[in-house]
Each structure stands twice: as C-alpha cells, then as structure tokens.
Amino acid sequence: MATTDTLVRPDRAPVDPTTPLLRVRDLTVQFPAGRKEWVTAVDGVSFDVAAGESVALVGESGSGKTVSSLAVMGLTGDTGGRIARGSVEFDGRDLTKLPHKQWQGLRGTGMGMIFQQPIRSLNPAYTVGDQIAESVRKHLGLDRKAAMARAVEMLELVQIPRAADRVREYPHAFSGGMCQRVMIAMVMACNPRLLIADEPTTALDVTVQETILDLLRDLQAQTGISLLFVTHDLGVVAELCERVVVMYAGEVIEDGRADEVFFTPQHPYTSGLLASIPRPGISTDRRLTAIPGRIPAAGEWPAGCHFHDRCTHAVAGLCDVTHPSLAATAAGRAARCLRVADLQLEGVSAS
Amino acid sequence: MLLLVLMAIFAPLIAPYDPYAQDVVNRLQPPSSAHWLGTDDYGRDVLSRLIYGSRISLQASLQAVALALVLGLPLGVIAGYRSGWVDTVLTRIMDALMSAPSLVLAITIVAVLGSGITNAMLAVGLVMAPRFFRVARASTMDVRGDTYVEASVALGCTTSRTIVRHILPNVMPPIVLVISVSLGTAVAAEASLSFLGLGAKAPAASWGSMLSTAASNMQLAPYLVWPPGVMIFLTVLAFTYLGDGVRRALTRSRNGNN
Amino acid sequence: MSLLEVANLTKSFSTRRDFLGRRTGWTHAVKDVSFTLDAGECLAVVGESGAGKSTVGRMVLRLIEPDTGTVVFDGEDVRAAKPARLRAMRRGMQMIFQDPHSSLDPRMTVEDAVIEPLIVHTDLDRATRRARAQELLDKVGIGSRYLGRYPAELSGGQLQRVAIARALTLEPKMIVCDEPVAALDVSVRAQVLNLLRDLQEELGLAYLFVCHDLALIEVISDRVMVMRSGEVVETGTVDQIYTAPSQDYTRQLLDAIPVPVPRAARPAHPA
Numbered sequence: 001m002a003t004t005d006t007l008v009r010p011d012r013a014p015v016d017p018t019t020p021l022l023r024v025r026d027l028t029v030q031f032p033a034g035r036k037e038w039v040t041a042v043d044g045v046s047f048d049v050a051a052g053e054s055v056a057l058v059g060e061s062g063s064g065k066t067v068s069s070l071a072v073m074g075l076t077g078d079t080g081g082r083i084a085r086g087s088v089e090f091d092g093r094d095l096t097k098l099p100h101k102q103w104q105g106l107r108g109t110g111m112g113m114i115f116q117q118p119i120r121s122l123n124p125a126y127t128v129g130d131q132i133a134e135s136v137r138k139h140l141g142l143d144r145k146a147a148m149a150r151a152v153e154m155l156e157l158v159q160i161p162r163a164a165d166r167v168r169e170y171p172h173a174f175s176g177g178m179c180q181r182v183m184i185a186m187v188m189a190c191n192p193r194l195l196i197a198d199e200p201t202t203a204l205d206v207t208v209q210e211t212i213l214d215l216l217r218d219l220q221a222q223t224g225i226s227l228l229f230v231t232h233d234l235g236v237v238a239e240l241c242e243r244v245v246v247m248y249a250g251e252v253i254e255d256g257r258a259d260e261v262f263f264t265p266q267h268p269y270t271s272g273l274l275a276s277i278p279r280p281g282i283s284t285d286r287r288l289t290a291i292p293g294r295i296p297a298a299g300e301w302p303a304g305c306h307f308h309d310r311c312t313h314a315v316a317g318l319c320d321v322t323h324p325s326l327a328a329t330a331a332g333r334a335a336r337c338l339r340v341a342d343l344q345l346e347g348v349s350a351s
Numbered sequence: 352m353l354l355l356v357l358m359a360i361f362a363p364l365i366a367p368y369d370p371y372a373q374d375v376v377n378r379l380q381p382p383s384s385a386h387w388l389g390t391d392d393y394g395r396d397v398l399s400r401l402i403y404g405s406r407i408s409l410q411a412s413l414q415a416v417a418l419a420l421v422l423g424l425p426l427g428v429i430a431g432y433r434s435g436w437v438d439t440v441l442t443r444i445m446d447a448l449m450s451a452p453s454l455v456l457a458i459t460i461v462a463v464l465g466s467g468i469t470n471a472m473l474a475v476g477l478v479m480a481p482r483f484f485r486v487a488r489a490s491t492m493d494v495r496g497d498t499y500v501e502a503s504v505a506l507g508c509t510t511s512r513t514i515v516r517h518i519l520p521n522v523m524p525p526i527v528l529v530i531s532v533s534l535g536t537a538v539a540a541e542a543s544l545s546f547l548g549l550g551a552k553a554p555a556a557s558w559g560s561m562l563s564t565a566a567s568n569m570q571l572a573p574y575l576v577w578p579p580g581v582m583i584f585l586t587v588l589a590f591t592y593l594g595d596g597v598r599r600a601l602t603r604s605r606n607g608n609n
Numbered sequence: 610m611s612l613l614e615v616a617n618l619t620k621s622f623s624t625r626r627d628f629l630g631r632r633t634g635w636t637h638a639v640k641d642v643s644f645t646l647d648a649g650e651c652l653a654v655v656g657e658s659g660a661g662k663s664t665v666g667r668m669v670l671r672l673i674e675p676d677t678g679t680v681v682f683d684g685e686d687v688r689a690a691k692p693a694r695l696r697a698m699r700r701g702m703q704m705i706f707q708d709p710h711s712s713l714d715p716r717m718t719v720e721d722a723v724i725e726p727l728i729v730h731t732d733l734d735r736a737t738r739r740a741r742a743q744e745l746l747d748k749v750g751i752g753s754r755y756l757g758r759y760p761a762e763l764s765g766g767q768l769q770r771v772a773i774a775r776a777l778t779l780e781p782k783m784i785v786c787d788e789p790v791a792a793l794d795v796s797v798r799a800q801v802l803n804l805l806r807d808l809q810e811e812l813g814l815a816y817l818f819v820c821h822d823l824a825l826i827e828v829i830s831d832r833v834m835v836m837r838s839g840e841v842v843e844t845g846t847v848d849q850i851y852t853a854p855s856q857d858y859t860r861q862l863l864d865a866i867p868v869p870v871p872r873a874a875r876p877a878h879p880a
Binding site: 060061176205206207208209210213232233234235236237238239258259262272273274276277278279280287288289290291292294295348 | 657658764765766767794795796797798799800802803806821822823824825827828851861862863864865866867868869870871872
C-alpha cells in the first residue's frame with residue numbers, strides 16, 4: 001500500500017538475537033510504604049527484546065509485569081516509585097542514566113505504549129485527528145497540514161475505514177476496538193521502534209480482540225516494529241508472540257521461545273498456569289486444574305522460592321530456604337527453579 | 352497532630368475553667384484591681400467572661416450544627432436515593448435556601464423569631480442545612496451506584512435497612528468533614544450575630560457581644576477588642592485543623608494499606 | 610415444571626431526553642428473550658458486551674424491572690409479587706456479582722456480610738448466626754480466622770468466595786452468577802469455578818451463568834444460550850453448541866477464542 005511507504009523500513013533486518021533493541025538487566029523497582037520505607041515490587045528483572053521481535057511479558061496481578069513495562073517507558077517516577085537498581089538499555093543507551101527529559105523525548109519516537117482502556121487515554125475534548133497530529137508535531141516537528149495528513153495516514157494504517165472523514169471525529173464516536181486502533185495509530189505516528197502494549201485487548205470483546213491482534217501482527221510484518229506485549233492471557237500470547245517471559249511475584253521465573261515454553265514448560269508455575277486455562281473440548285471431566293493458594297503481594301513474598309508455598313513439586317528444606325536464581329537451561333531458555341533438572345512438567349497439548 | 356494539640360489546648364479551657372468561671376462570679380462587680388485581661392465597661396473580669404464565652408460559643412455551634420445535620424442529612428439521603436420528583440423538589444428548596452446570602456438570611460430569621468441565642472442558632476442551623484443536604488445527596492447518589500447496595504437489595508433487604516446499614520455508613524465520611532468545618536463556621540456566625548446584638552443577650556458573655564461592647568468603648572479601652580477577637584480566630588482555626596485531620600484520617604482508612 | 614420460566618422478556622433504556630423532557634434515544638437492551646432453567650441445572654448466558662445478558666440476569670431477580678414479559682420462579686410470578694412477598698422470594702434466588710471488591714460493603718466485616726441474609730430473613734440469635742457463618746466459610750474454603758476481617762484485607766479470589774458464601778446462606782435454589790470470575794486472576798479463576806461446580810453438585814443448585822468467555826462455559830454449564838444485541842441467537846446443550854453450532858455468530862464466537870497453542874505449532878485448522 002502506497003500510503004504506508006513512509007513506515008516501511010527498507011533496511012529492515014531479520015530478527016538478530018545478538019544485538020537486542022531492548023535490554024533490561026537486573027531491574028528493581030520500589031514503592032514507598034509508610035515512612036521512609038520502600039517495598040520492592042519488581043526484583044532483579046532481566047529480559048531482552050530483539051529488533052522486530054514480539055515478546056510477551058506474562059503474569060497475573062502482583063507479578064510486576066506492568067510495573068516493569070512502565071519502568072521501561074521511564075514512567076516509574078510518575079507512579080510514585082523509584083528504580084532502585086538495574087539498567088534499561090534501548091538501542092545501546094542506558095535509559096536509567098539519562099536525564100528525565102531525554103527519556104521523555106525517547107517516548108514517542110523510540111518507544112510507544114498503549115494501555116488497557118483506550119477511551120481513558122484519549123482526551124474527549126479533542127478530535128482524534130488533532131490528538132494524533134499534536135503528537136506528531138511535538139515529536140517530529142511537522143507543520144499543521146503535514147501533521148494532519150500523517151494522522152489520516154495513520155488511521156488508514158490501522159485499518160479504520162473512511163479515515164479521512166473519521167479523523168475529524170471525537171473519541172466518543174469510536175467503539176472500544178476502534179479506540180484502541182486510534183491509540184495504536186497515535187503511537188505509530190512517530191515511528192517508534194518498540195511498541196509496548198499493556199493488556200490492550202483485555203477490556204475488549206473476543207471478536208474485537210481478534211481483529212486487534214491481527215492488526216498488530218500486520219503492523220509488525222509491515223514495519224518491523226518490536227513488540228513487548230504485557231498480558232495475563234496465555235491464549236493471546238500464543239496468537240501473537242514469539243518469545244515468552246513469565247513473571248511471578250516480582251521476578252522473571254521463565255524465559256524462552258513461545259512453543260518451547262508452552263509445550264515443555266520448565267517452571268511449575270508456568271505449567272500450572274497452562275493447565276488452568278479452560279479449553280473447550282479438551283478437559284474431559286470438565287474440571288480445571290487449579291493452582292492452590294494465592295498470589296503473595298509485594299512485601300509478603302515468602303522466603304526461598306517465591307512460589308514454593310503453592311508448588312506441588314516443592315521440597316521442604318530446599319525450596320523454602322534457598323532463593324533460586326534465573327539460570328539458563330538451554331540456548332535462549334531460562335528458568336528460576338531449583339528442581340529444574342529433575343522435573344518433567346506438563347505443557348499444553350497440540351491438538 | 353496539629354489538630355490534636357489545638358484541641359488539647361481548647362478542651363482544658365472549657366472543662367477545668369468552668370468551675371473557675373462559676374467561682375469568679377464577678378460579672379456584675381464594680382471595678383477591681385489585678386484582673387489579667389482587665390475589666391469591661393461593667394467592671395466584669397474579661398478573662399472569665401472570655402472563658403465563659405467559650406462555653407456559649409461551643410454550645411451554640413453544636414446546637415446549630417446539630418440542627419443543620421438533622422435537617423440536611425436525612426433529606427439529602429432521601430433525595431439521593433429516591434431521585435425523581437422527590438429529589439427535584441427537595442433540591443430546589445435547598446437551592447433557594449442556599450442562594451440567599453447567609454448572614455442576611457440569619458438576621459431575617461432572628462428578626463422574625465426574636466433575638467436570643469437559641470433563636471440565633473436556629474437561624475444559623477437553618478442556613479447551614481443546605482450544605483449538609485448537598486453533601487449527603489451527592490454522596491448517596493455516588494454510593495447508590497455501588498454494587499453492594501444492589502447486592503443488599505438482592506438479598507432481600509428492605510429499603511430502610513439498605514439505607515441505614517449500607518448507604519449511611521458510607522456516606523458519613525464526607526459528612527463528618529462538613530460537620531467539623533461547619534462547627535467553625537457556626538462559631539463565627541454566632542459571634543457575628545451576637546456582635547450585632549441579635550444573639551446572646553447581655554449580661555451573657557458571648558465573644559461576639561464582647562466584641563460589640565469593646566467596639567463601642569474603643570476610645571477608652573482599645574485593648575478590649577483583642578481577647579474576644581483572638582479567641583474567635585483561634586477557635587475557627589482549630590476547627591479547620593480538626594476538619595483537615597479528620598479528612599486525612601478518613602482517606603487513610605479508606606485506602607487500606609495502600 | 611421448570612424451576613425458572615422466562616417468557617418474552619423485554620427491556621429498553623433511554624439515555625436522552627428531548628427538549629420537552631420526554632425520553633428519547635431508546636436502546637433495546639433485551640428483546641423478547643425466553644428460556645427455562647431446571648432445578649440443579651446450569652444455563653450459561655453468553656454474548657459479548659451489549660448483548661443484554663447481565664440485564665437478563667437482573668430482570669430475573671427483578672433488580673431491574675422488565676418492560677414486558679413474565680418471570681415465574683418456583684411456580685410463582687416474580688413480576689406480580691408485592692414488595693414484601695418479593696423480598697421473601699429472594700431467599701430462593703440469589704446473585705453473585707462480577708467484582709467482589711464492590712459487591713461487598715467495605716465497612717462490613719466478612720462475618721457481617723455473610724450473616725446479613727440471616728438478619729434480614731430470620732430471627733436466629735447471634736451465636737447461631739456465627740456458627741452458620743463459620744460453616745459457610747468452611748464450605749467455600751475460607752478459614753474462620755477471616756470472620757473479623759474487612760474486604761480490603763482479602764484478595765479478589767477470597768472475596769468472591771465470601772460472596773458465594775453469602776449467597777448460600779439462605780439455601781437458595783438458584784443463583785444468578787454475573788461474570789463471577791471475570792475480575793479474578795487466571796490462576797484463581799480455576800479455583801472459583803471448581804468451587805461453584807462442587808457446590809452445584811453437593812447442594813443441587815441451579816445456576817444462571819452470565820459470562821462473556823465461551824472457553825469457561827464448558828466447565829460448568831449444561832446448556833448454553835447465546836445472545837447478541839439483546840436477542841437470543843441460539844440455545845442448546847454444551848455439546849451441541851461447541852461441536853455443531855447452528856448459527857454463524859456462534860461459530861464466530863467460538864473461532865475467536867484465543868487458543869493457548871503457539872501459532873507455528875498448530876495443526877491445520879479443521880474445516
């Protein structure tokens with residue numbers, strides 16, 4: 001399509017694992033708790049996103065996935081927290097060492113973020129076109145006319161029909177799925193290289209979700225953008241992502257290629273999560289396998305392995321005492337489990 | 352913390368000094384020496400009158416606020432819960448009450464009822480009722496949409512139980528705030544009315560009337576203005592701090608451990 | 610005769626008024642919906658947002674007044690019942706809401722919440738009530754040490770169990786579940802769904818299970834009713850709907866369920 005030429009990068013390289021676009025190392029984020037005390041929400045998180053790759057950051061509430069993604073965007077301070085240690089390297093530069101303004105500048109042109117409820121991220125008082133144009137003018141310095149043309153172009157990119165007309169409409173005229181497309185358009189307008197999506201489809205209907213996922217897939221194919229997809233929905237992960245980083249209670253507990261993690265998980269939590277997903281036609285006795293217990297809140301993480309008190313494979317004296325580190329188990333795979341060598345865990349079946 | 356300190360200063364003033372004020376029934380005595388704050392035009396000890404005046408102010412403001420509460424809160428909750436024409440009618444009445452300049456309205460009411468502190472506080476209470484009404488109504492409308500209210504109906508609760516057990520407790524926090532702030536306002540209102548001679552009748556020692564006599568004796572004893580003036584100021588300030596502290600405490604408990 | 614018989618249920622909402630104050634802009638939330646529910650059965654009402662499924666659930670309990678239609682529960686006409694009679698009828702039909710954090714009064718302890726139905730409908734003394742609360746909490750897997758806690762101190766999964774306990778207090782015959790696990794974490798959903806299933810088997814409860822997630826339905830339902838834009842699209846047993854849906858829309862919904870198997874590894878899609 002001619003209209004998207006400006007976004008297609010002729011020099012788009014295939015996924016190159018040796019020079020990751022995003023390198024998060026030992027990221028630790030804390031939040032204030034009472035006077036002069038800090039509680040750790042995310043502890044020593046490390047993962048990579050290569051250029052053109054789509055990586056899923058998977059976890060439930062309290063896993064730290066959203067906190068981590070906000071930290072990558074440099075929004076930790078805005079949420080009241082602080083990065084206690086660690087680095088976030090984007091394109092070789094450590095963002096945590098940059099002054100706030102520079103990190104802010106990078107947002108938009110380097111990386112963009114879309115959130116769960118798009119209607120909340122859009123200003124109801126301005127037209128959709130104005131909002132996209134404003135973002136474009138600010139980051140790319142285009143004049144009004146060019147910016148508006150860009151806005152129309154973006155709406156077409158996200159497959160909104162009659163883009164030239166709809167660019168003049170206000171957010172309330174768009175449905176949930178359409179709003180999310182508008183958000184994607186707004187973020188893509190400045191040519192970012194990394195798109196962080198935090199539960200973008202959770203609030204949408206299933207059929208709409210499918211269309212958004214298709215759109216993201218198309219965008220990736222067309223523009224070579226990298227995708228960091230933060231979600232709790234493993235089904236969505238399977239649809240879209242090549243690599244999976246699983247988080248639990250503030251830590252990365254498993255990391256690997258999607259098919260490897262889904263079929264042969266190496267951490268009991270991952271295995272348990274996969275087993276608790278209802279799949280029509282699969283569960284014959286119609287009973288779901290549930291992980292007993294509940295997720296510990298930040299500040300209440302148990303000693304030793306964070307998961308041991310819910311783990312059916314935990315060994316007393318080992319798992320409740322020693323805190324496992326994230327160890328590489330194969331090329332491109334890692335798991336945080338003391339028993340990883342012994343366990344044969346069940347993943348999903350391929351049928 | 353500040354509010355606690357101020358209230359602590361305040362309370363002993365009322366309690367232990369009450370017998371003191373009773374003791375020193377020197378309100379109608381001729382001029383004498385060694386009075387800390389001097390004496391007023393009737394030779395009464397200003398300090399004791401000041402202390403005694405605090406009782407009047409507090410009592411009066413409590414009366415007024417109580418009336419405003421009794422009027423405003425139930426009506427506000429009913430209006431918020433029922434909506435429809437009941438709501439519209441009540442709101443219009445309260446709007447009308449609120450749109451009149453408060454002091455003028457109070458004066459008018461007192462003029463009709465006759466002066467005297469009880470009537471004055473009746474007027475003040477009436478004037479303050481709309482703000483309780485508004486807060487109660489807004490809060491009720493807010494809470495009414497909460498799922499647990501729907502759940503209580505689903506359980507089979509009667510309307511009165513739903514209101515009393517579910518809506519009211521959750522409406523109280525902002526109401527408590529309005530109470531504390533209104534206490535301060537009522538003190539100032541009482542003082543104003545007494546100053547104008549519409550409130551406390553002589554020889555009762557209201558700060559407002561003390562200010563009035565002080566004003567008329569400006570030439571002879573200018574310092575007389577200070578004691579009652581300062582007391583009014585401090586009291587209103589104390590109540591404001593109280594309100595602020597209450598608000599902070601409530602917000603903390605609401606947010607749990609966050 | 611079925612436990613619940615619903616016929617021609619209709620409801621419209623208006624959001625606007627014209628300049629004269631009359632209502633305009635009617636949205637037909639529910640159009641002519643009819644179904645039955647037998648004792649001990651679980652009927653799932655599925656659809657996307659705006660399908661009207663929540664409204665149907667609430668109309669069955671008369672939390673929302675239907676515009677037209679009949680609702681007969683246990684042989685009695687729900688719509689015609691006078692307020693006092695309706696309140697008494699509510700003993701038999703209870704509801705569990707989507708967000709446990711807002712469906713439980715934040716100022717009431719767990720114990721207070723669970724025994725409230727007893728206070729409203731019976732005059733059991735305090736000791737008996739407390740014993741019943743403990744019994745119910747045990748049944749749903751919450752220890753009695755939570756009796757004195759407030760909702761803010763419990764997790765979503767625990768709170769939903771408390772809500773379930775509260776719904777069970779008066780031994781109802783039917784529970785309307787309005788998206789009971791949508792607000793919960795994935796790993797907790799399985800726990801709560803299993804609990805609901807176990808309770809159904811143990812107590813012979815009938816469920817009207819409102820849910821947007823087709824994947825979940827199979828675990829707990831016997832029959833399924835698919836809704837779209839206020840109308841019933843299709844009704845059938847779970848097997849029928851999943852293996853041989855007769856309507857395109859149903860097929861669309863089924864296809865859209867994300868399958869947790871990475872794309873590259875999927876076998877060829879059966880026609």
